[in-house]
Amino acid sequence: MKTLILKANEIDQAAAFIRKGELVSFPTETVYGLGADATNEAAVKKVYKAKGRPSDNPLIVTVSSVEMVEKYVQKLSSDARNLIKTFWPGSLTMIFKLKPDALSKTVTGGLDTAAFRFPNNQMTLDLITKAGVPIVGPSANTSGKPSPTTAQHVYHDLKGKIAAILDDGPTTVGVESTVLDMSVETPSILRPGAVTKDDIEAVIHRRVIDELHHVGAKQTPKAPGMKYKHYAPDAQVYIVDPDSDWHDVAQWIAQHPQPVGVMAFDDTIKSIEWPDNAHVISLGNDATTAAQDLFAELRDFDNHPEYKTIFTQGIDPVGIGEAYMNRLNKSAGQMHFKQL
Template sequence: MKTQMLTRDQLDQAAAFIRQGELVSFPTETVYGLGADATNEAAVKKVYAAKGRPSDNPLIVTVSSEEMVKKYAANISEDAQKLIDKFWPGSLTMIFNLKPNVLSKAVTGGLSTAAFRFPKNQLTLDLITKAGVPIVGPSANTSGKPSPTTAQHVFHDLNGKIAAILDDGPTTVGVESTVLDMSVETPSILRPGAVTKADIEAVIHRNVMDERHHVGTDQTPKAPGMKYKHYAPNAQVYIVDPDDSWLDVAKWIEKHPQPIGVMAFDNIISSIDWPMNAQIITLGSNSRTASHDLFADLREFDNHPEIKIIFTQGLKPSGIAEAYMNRLNKSAGQMHFKQL
């Protein structure tokens, strides 16, 4: 299969591919997704095959209207409606109970719930509307690798495995959406993102649980990223915690002659006399730029196979930095500089 790179002017072709049961990568404000007709079981199964994704890892359903959600969701609570009004379109995915037999087990992982997302990207909303169906929307990468934030990242991972990539330039947020479980009595965050716990509580005026945990081998996760290794580049990532000394990191690098990757804020990069074998990429100046750049920077090091270790700046998990640290911890497999 030849993967086509499509532009905004070729939206009709992208929608035709979806209706034909083919796979099309689509842009959102967070990361690029891998789209297939969510009502076509055969098309959905192609997504798992293209990504190499475990079949018990449920897929997010991406929609272009509230009405499309209500066709499948069993009920939308008053709190959920408040969140829809505030954050949709945007970086909040919500899990609802489903009406009976409305979506394939290939979408839900066999659960009676599904996660719904209304992205803030007009090109993708137009794609879904033209296709006339909701589309599944996992990240458009090889399973376990850093999520794609450009069309070129998708092409690198999935060229020859999908019909097309709809290119709308780099994404603006850089980490996947917040996943909020609204199918339970107390709303629970299963994956942090740009919409924070404080943001949600300010709208619904009640406490929200933080239910992020590792799912056992015999359990089906309710949301992506809860069970399997994610976001890992080829090199081993080590987190440099806020209380670690970057001068100690530089000294460690100097003692090891092989090329070593470094990802840190501008002020840290400029404050240290780095050894020649340090290969440095900036994370910008704050948690928002770090979140935006994280996946792209990890992917950049994959272009340098001689680099086997990457030291990456850890942040105190507050606001969007919580989403950043969630992804970084998974990328590093919980490995820290102080463990060396």
């Protein structure tokens, strides 16, 4: 299969692919998604095959209107409607209880709930509207690898496996949306993102649980990223915690003959005299730029197999820093510099 890269004036062609049951990657403000007609079970199964994704890992349903959500879910609560009014379109995904047999178990991972997302990207909203159906929307990468933040990342992983990629340039947020479970009595964040616990509580004026980011080996996750290793490059990533001394990191690198990757903030980079075998990449100046750059820089290291180790700066998990650290911990498999 030839994979086409399409621009904004070619959305009709992308929508035709979706209606025919083919796969199309689409841009959002967070990462690029992999789209298929959410009402076409055969098309949805192609998503799992293209990504190499476990079948019990449910898919997010991406929509272009609230009416599209209401077609499939039970009655939306007043809290849900207030969150929709505040954060949609945007990087908040919400899990709702479904009407009986509303969506295939292939979409839901066998659950009676599904996660819905209304992204802040006009190309994708036009794609869904023209296709006339909601689309499933996992990240458009090989399962377990860093999520794609450009069309080129998608092409690298999925060329020959999907019909097309809608190219809208680099994403702006860089980490996936917040996933909020609204199907339970107390709303619960299952995956942190740019919309924070404080943001949500300020809208609904009640407590939100924010400690449910993992499930056990025999449990079916309600949201992506809760069970399997994610976002990992081929090299081993180690987190350098805020209380660690980067001079110790530089000394460790100097004692090893092979090249070593470093991803850190500008002030950290400037404060250290790096050995010649250190390849140092900037994460900018704060949590926002770090989140934007994390996946792209991890992916770049995969193009250089000589790097077997990457040290990456850890930060306090506050605001979008929580989403950054969530993804970084999964990329590193919870490994930290002091564990070496």
